[in-house]
Amino acid sequence: MISIWIILTTFIWKANQKIDIATVVMKLNDTRQYGGLLKYGKYTIEIQQPINDDKLVTSSGVSQRKAAIGRGWVTVHRIGRLGNNMFQFAALIAVAKHNNMTPIYPNETLDGIFNIDRSGNLPHKENNNSFPVTNLNENKSSVYDVGIMKIVPANTNIRLCCYFQSWKYLVEIQKDLKKQFTFHSSIDTLALAFIDEVRKDMHGKDEITNGTRDMTKRRGDNHVTLIGIHIRRTDMADTESLNPNKGYVVAPKHYFQKAMEYFRTKFKYVHFIVCSDDIFWAQINIRSSSATFSIGHSPGEDLAILSHCDHIIMSTGSFSWWAGWLSGGEVIYYAGWPRPNSELAQRFERFDYFLPQWKAML
Numbered sequence: 001m002i003s004i005w006i007i008l009t010t011f012i013w014k015a016n017q018k019i020d021i022a023t024v025v026m027k028l029n030d031t032r033q034y035g036g037l038l039k040y041g042k043y044t045i046e047i048q049q050p051i052n053d054d055k056l057v058t059s060s061g062v063s064q065r066k067a068a069i070g071r072g073w074v075t076v077h078r079i080g081r082l083g084n085n086m087f088q089f090a091a092l093i094a095v096a097k098h099n100n101m102t103p104i105y106p107n108e109t110l111d112g113i114f115n116i117d118r119s120g121n122l123p124h125k126e127n128n129n130s131f132p133v134t135n136l137n138e139n140k141s142s143v144y145d146v147g148i149m150k151i152v153p154a155n156t157n158i159r160l161c162c163y164f165q166s167w168k169y170l171v172e173i174q175k176d177l178k179k180q181f182t183f184h185s186s187i188d189t190l191a192l193a194f195i196d197e198v199r200k201d202m203h204g205k206d207e208i209t210n211g212t213r214d215m216t217k218r219r220g221d222n223h224v225t226l227i228g229i230h231i232r233r234t235d236m237a238d239t240e241s242l243n244p245n246k247g248y249v250v251a252p253k254h255y256f257q258k259a260m261e262y263f264r265t266k267f268k269y270v271h272f273i274v275c276s277d278d279i280f281w282a283q284i285n286i287r288s289s290s291a292t293f294s295i296g297h298s299p300g301e302d303l304a305i306l307s308h309c310d311h312i313i314m315s316t317g318s319f320s321w322w323a324g325w326l327s328g329g330e331v332i333y334y335a336g337w338p339r340p341n342s343e344l345a346q347r348f349e350r351f352d353y354f355l356p357q358w359k360a361m362l
Contacts, residue, residue, distance in 0.1 A: 072131050073123075074158040075104040082299050083318025084163060085109050086181070091148065091164035093180070094173050095136075099152050102127075113300035115182045126157075133157045140347040144168040165318060166352040167325075181326065183304045190297075191304035195226070195273070198292045202271055225267040228309030228327060229256065229286065230302075230320045231276035247342025251315045251334040253285045259313040259332045259361055260288070273309055275302040275323075324358065335360035 076092045078085055089105055096103035107124040110116055118124075134156055138145045141163040149169070152158060170177060183191070202224060232250070239248040263270050272291040276282040279295055286293075294302055303319065306312060307326035314320035316337040324331035333354055338344035354360070 071100065071102055072129070072152075072155060072157045073102040073104050073126060074099070074160065075126060076160040077162060078106070078109055079162055080318075082110075082113070082303070083320075083322050084165075086322050087163060087165050087318060088160070089180070090173065090177055091160060091169050093176060094169045095148065095158065095160060097173055097176070098149055099158075101152075101158065113184065113187060113303075114180060115184060116180055129157070131155045131157050133159055135159050135161065137161045138164060140349070141165055142344075142348040142353045144349070144352040165321070166349075167355045168352060181322075183300070183307070187300055187304050190301055191308055194294065194297075194305055195308055198226075198271065198273060199224070201292070224269040224271050225263070225311065226309040227260070227263050227270055227272045227311050227313060228306040228323060229260075229272055229274045229291075229313045230306060230315045230323050231256070231274065231278065231282050231286075232315040232317045232320060233276070233278035233281055236316060237278075244339065245342055247338035247344030249316060249337050249339050251337070255334050255336070255361060256286060256313060260286075262332065262361070263311065263313075272313075273305060275306055276315075321353075325355075331355070331358040332361050333358055335362050 074092060074096045076088045078088060089110060092103050092105055095101070102121050102123065104123050104126055105116075107116070107118070111118075116122070132155075134152060136148055136158055138148060138161070142165045144166040145164075148160070148164070182188075236248050237250045239246055240250060260272060270290060272286070272288060273294060274282050274286055274291055275294040275297070279293060283293055294305055297305065299319070303323060303326070306323035309327055309329070311329040312320075312324040312327045312331045314324055314331060314333040316334055320333075324333070338348055350360075
């Protein structure tokens with residue numbers, strides 16, 4: 001612990017009361033300053049020199065025990081699959097940075113897909129400091145909660161819950177998050193090899209290339225524009241069928257057709273890469289000579305493939321959301337999700353969930 005020599009350069013008596021030294025120390029602790037002058041109401045505290053014990057020595061030589069000074073941790077409950085876990089990790093990093101705390105996240109969740117940087121201070125389990133734990137629970141899953149980003153008192157640990165599905169939590173950490181969500185080289189190499197194979201298959205097709213030989217996105221020259229399509233159905237379709245009041249819906253066939261036509265109109269040469277948890281449905285309903293389907297890849301590999309596309313047509317759900325965010329291009333989302341007046345709709349705010357530059361379509 002760190003204790004600090006202080007001198008009360010201004011010492012004013014009130015009616016039979018002196019300055020509460022403990023209060024002054026806590027105020028000093030909250031400022032996180034370790035040098036110079038600190039104003040505390042009418043009083044001025046001069047910080048002279050840090051020492052290595054847990055007592056506060058005043059100018060009168062009186063020693064008083066002070067509160068512990070340290071850095072608390074923040075952790076988050078993990079719920080759901082990859083997309084949900086990425087939102088929870090992002091909120092964790094945001095809250096930790098906002099409060100100068102240590103983020104704690106288990107290494108078995110995202111480390112198998114991304115190069116999560118643990119070289120700094122990102123332990124995978126809670127330490128045993130003596131600070132009290134504060135539970136911060138969001139009010140609604142897909143609505144930005146300003147209370148989550150409040151400044152918490154020093155010497156406090158935080159446990160977060162639950163989904164934190166809003167781009168607004170990411171505003172202050174986008175650069176850090178892009179670095180954290182860099183794919184493992186094995187996954188990224190596979191994704192790029194798949195895309196290169198798609199480009200080779202496209203080569204020579206007059207209706208797509210018109211003789212253009214350089215079609216690589218990475219070169220940035222005149223090339224075929226790659227549009228990633230994510231189609232989520234399975235669990236979402238089952239929930240929509242069995243419990244429609246929940247509000248979960250799948251994006252229909254005509255939505256994907258309309259979004260594809262939008263990009264065909266906007267760009268001269270386009271090709272679609274389709275990733276789905278229901279590839280059979282996708283192959284039947286997305287019929288196009290300019291479409292390639294990702295088959296046999298893991299969720300992490302599909303996400304890497306989509307992240308290397310120029311633009312994204314989203315389905316519903318958090319996996320699609322992150323595909324759009326990672327691609328950095330134009331994103332089309334299905335405006336029919338969630339079902340109006342449903343349970344999910346009560347926990348959802350469109351302008352908090354979808355980025356303002358993303359385009360809604362039915």
